[in-house]
Amino acid sequence: MKRPVFLVSDRTGITVEMLVHTLLTQFEGTEFERINCPFVDNTEKVAAVVEQINRAAEHGDGRPLVFSSLVDPVLREQASRCTGVFFDLFDAFIAPLETELGVQSTQSVGRSHGMGVYATYKARIDAVNFVLANDDGASTRHYPDADIILIGVSRSGKTPTCLYLALHYGILAANYPLAEGDLNTDNLPKSLVPYRDKLFGLTIDPGRLQQIRTERRPNSPYASAEICRFEVQAAKAMYQREHIPFLDTSSVSIEEIATTIIQIADLQRRI
Amino acid sequence: MKRPVFLVSDRTGITVEMLVHTLLTQFEGTEFERINCPFVDNTEKVAAVVEQINRAAEHGDGRPLVFSSLVDPVLREQASRCTGVFFDLFDAFIAPLETELGVQSTQSVGRSHGMGVYATYKARIDAVNFVLANDDGASTRHYPDADIILIGVSRSGKTPTCLYLALHYGILAANYPLAEGDLNTDNLPKSLVPYRDKLFGLTIDPGRLQQIRTERRPNSPYASAEICRFEVQAAKAMYQREHIPFLDTSSVSIEEIATTIIQIADLQRRI
Numbered sequence: 001m002k003r004p005v006f007l008v009s010d011r012t013g014i015t016v017e018m019l020v021h022t023l024l025t026q027f028e029g030t031e032f033e034r035i036n037c038p039f040v041d042n043t044e045k046v047a048a049v050v051e052q053i054n055r056a057a058e059h060g061d062g063r064p065l066v067f068s069s070l071v072d073p074v075l076r077e078q079a080s081r082c083t084g085v086f087f088d089l090f091d092a093f094i095a096p097l098e099t100e101l102g103v104q105s106t107q108s109v110g111r112s113h114g115m116g117v118y119a120t121y122k123a124r125i126d127a128v129n130f131v132l133a134n135d136d137g138a139s140t141r142h143y144p145d146a147d148i149i150l151i152g153v154s155r156s157g158k159t160p161t162c163l164y165l166a167l168h169y170g171i172l173a174a175n176y177p178l179a180e181g182d183l184n185t186d187n188l189p190k191s192l193v194p195y196r197d198k199l200f201g202l203t204i205d206p207g208r209l210q211q212i213r214t215e216r217r218p219n220s221p222y223a224s225a226e227i228c229r230f231e232v233q234a235a236k237a238m239y240q241r242e243h244i245p246f247l248d249t250s251s252v253s254i255e256e257i258a259t260t261i262i263q264i265a266d267l268q269r270r271i
Numbered sequence: 272m273k274r275p276v277f278l279v280s281d282r283t284g285i286t287v288e289m290l291v292h293t294l295l296t297q298f299e300g301t302e303f304e305r306i307n308c309p310f311v312d313n314t315e316k317v318a319a320v321v322e323q324i325n326r327a328a329e330h331g332d333g334r335p336l337v338f339s340s341l342v343d344p345v346l347r348e349q350a351s352r353c354t355g356v357f358f359d360l361f362d363a364f365i366a367p368l369e370t371e372l373g374v375q376s377t378q379s380v381g382r383s384h385g386m387g388v389y390a391t392y393k394a395r396i397d398a399v400n401f402v403l404a405n406d407d408g409a410s411t412r413h414y415p416d417a418d419i420i421l422i423g424v425s426r427s428g429k430t431p432t433c434l435y436l437a438l439h440y441g442i443l444a445a446n447y448p449l450a451e452g453d454l455n456t457d458n459l460p461k462s463l464v465p466y467r468d469k470l471f472g473l474t475i476d477p478g479r480l481q482q483i484r485t486e487r488r489p490n491s492p493y494a495s496a497e498i499c500r501f502e503v504q505a506a507k508a509m510y511q512r513e514h515i516p517f518l519d520t521s522s523v524s525i526e527e528i529a530t531t532i533i534q535i536a537d538l539q540r541r542i
Contacts, residue, residue: 012530015289022286023364026376038530085371092363093294100356105297128431160399163434259283259309
């Protein structure tokens with residue numbers, strides 16, 4: 001038996017999705033079935049969702065939980081008349097905020113995305129293009145423009161982290177792979193020297209690295225326990241010797257890696 | 272005068288950040304200054320944040336708003352004793368959820384990220400690698416594995432959308448640029464024919480396209496009003512003729528484009 005959970009939003013529903021994810025992980029023993037209902041922005045669509053909730057309620061898996069981030073008061077009222085347990089993100093916070101700020105909220109749908117987002121859109125696109133043009137040491141020409149340059153051995157998570165920083169924060173993130181030649185000396189790679197202050201190291205558990213590399217190129221020297229161990233140790237030694245801040249990516253999500261880097265490197269978000 | 276808003280979290284703070292963004296955009300006339308406080312996970316860090324909030328309260332910009340997604344009850348209690356207006360995401364929802372579900376929440380930090388995320392991590396990395404290997408028509412070899420193939424004229428938003436789908440949902444998204452040769456005929460590009468069911472078109476306002484292309488290559492034919500208009504019209508005609516679902520990306524955010532595509536194309540999230 002899985003308790004049905006409806007996520008009702010007038011836009012993408014990403015906010016309510018994240019909140020519900022955080023909340024429900026607090027209830028370990030209970031199984032949930034999530035039903036996403038994004039773009040519910042008129043009375044017909046609300047009616048259809050209410051009907052779906054009411055049907056689920058009759059189905060016998062327990063009273064549905066309904067999380068709503070609907071903004072329009074008429075639609076909220078209509079949705080709240082379903083037979084599920086109704087959790088209203090707006091009720092919970094908007095009313096007390098109105099009291100505290102001494103103003104009425106505008107209660108208009110889609111303010112947080114909508115138009116006027118061109119600057120944001122452009123910052124993101126520019127940042128994504130920057131990542132792609134400067135991925136994997138492809139070019140060091142644009143390093144003067146970079147907000148940060150991630151370094152690390154192959155498959156330590158540099159590219160996805162750069163892309164996350166670009167898409168979410170508009171940060172111009174380059175990355176440079178530490179290859180054998182870089183790891184066999186006691187010097188910082190030449191092309192990185194002028195940008196020492198922008199460097200941030202990624203490290204990873206050698207066993208995890210081996211697992212990732214084996215999935216990519218099974219039985220290659222590249223994926224051997226020995227090479228993985230050597231590369232990780234040499235990279236870490238470089239970070240410590242050169243006083244480069246670094247982070248272990250083995251057991252954290254990309255969101256956490258990105259947020260931690262922003263904090264440690266004190267990066268300014270462009271979005 | 273900007274009203275200070277503190278975002279206090281024991282992990283990345285992304286959930287509380289999205290929620291606060293949505294909430295505060297409902298208060299148009301009021302200016303806010305957001306202070307992110309992620310990774311606040313022990314009493315010392317809470318004490319430091321409380322001190323910062325109390326200092327801001329004395330500064331005269333109005334009583335600080337404090338949004339907390341702290342999970343640990345001891346830390347929450349400690350934080351709530353600051354002089355700001357305290358909004359507690361957990362109080363608002365966890366207590367009623369406990370009542371409804373008839374169980375206690377586990378109240379442990381970081382459940383929503385942390386370990387056990389290797390499967391997620393791998394799905395994301397694989398999806399990002401898929402996007403990069405299949406970006407901009409670079410290769411059509413992997414199209415049989417694609418969950419979706421975005422098509423559209425150059426600079427219509429294909430790559431960032433593919434990356435967003437990959438990073439957030441683990442979706443294998445390829446993209447194929449509609450070039451002049453594709454747009455001058457009445458046929459679907461040959462390499463796309465076998466994958467007709469996976470195609471999804473992006474379209475864009477020609478003026479917006481011109482703006483984006485001009486920033487990239489000023490005064491080129493590529494960025495001329497005429498070429499932009501022709502390409503957009505021809506692409507849209509192709510979508511309609513071939514019954515390919517499509518979406519106008521001009522005034523929506525990447526989140527919205529991605530969520531809409533998932534809904535229309537009925538894609539399964541891999542994360």
